[in-house]
Amino acid sequence: MLNLVLFGPPGAGKGTQSEKLIAKYNLVHISTGDIFRAHIKDQTELGQQVSQIIADGNLVPDSITIAMLEEEIKKNPLATGFIFDGFPRTVAQAEALDAFLDSIGTSISGVVALDVTESELTQRIAKRQEISGRADDAADKLKKRIEEYFNKTIHVLPYYEAQGKLTKVNGIGEIDAIFAELSAVVDSYSYQA
Template sequence: MINIVLFGKPGAGKGTQAEFLKEKYNLTHLSTGDIFRFNIKNETELGQLAKTYMDKGDLVPDSVTIQMLQSEVEKNPNSAGFLFDGFPRTIAQAEALDAFLVSKGQAVTATIALDADDEILVQRLLERGKTSGRPDDQDEEKIRNRYQEYNEKTAPLIEFYKAQNKYHAVNGIGAIEEITERLSLIIDKL
């Protein structure tokens, strides 16, 4: 079983690349953003709580995120592996994910970070905001707040996964096919 954590700043291309990777490697794609949006749209208790944080551009608390994610993993007991997109975002979430996977007789196989320059990503998100309707992609201040949150809370994951020999960085700038090929070169060696 392959369990991959795909991370990078908002707009780095995680969702786009996850679509290709899930097909190529027969993985169940778990996007915390999609899970949040589903729960918000369906006005679940966890969704309403998550929305209060997302509307401010803040990260949703670990306890809420972890509950949503565990529920999704439980829904896919026969999966060949999982592609975690946007999770974990903090050391506490990474530790909770490790503990949860161990309880299932599994582990994170690798983490892959899509690296890209902030200014390029801000422009990507503002463009996406014009078509996505997502309010958090239409306000540059909110975007920059999300990057600040990422730098403070998510960037420490690099050292966490390096210590486990599971961290790989990939240049997230270029044609979609080129980035997919860079990711595949890493996954094929696992």
């Protein structure tokens, strides 16, 4: 099973590259952001809690995120692999993900971090906000999300680096060139298809 974690700050291109990786490797995409937005749209009880947390620019608590993630994985028993987008964001989440995957007989194959400068991120998200109007792309919330990534989330990378699973890829350039580099990294992982 091929299980990938795609890392990068807001606007790094995770969503764009995830779509291409999913198509090439037949993976199930698990985006905590998409899961949260679906709950918010459906106005579930969880969605209402998550909505307020996100509106304040904070991260959703680990317990909620992990439970939702496990539920999504269990919905796909025939999957040949998963790509985790936006998760894990803390070492505790990474440890919980490892423990859960181990309990179902699999593990993370590799972790790819898209490196993008803060100025590039700001430009990309400004464009994305014009096109999609996503509420979490508003300037004040965006600044907080980028700070959250660089102050907290980035500290998960050494956890995977210590396991020999981390590869950094330059996230600035042509989408297809970045994808070619990502594919070369993924192809280097030893996994059972």
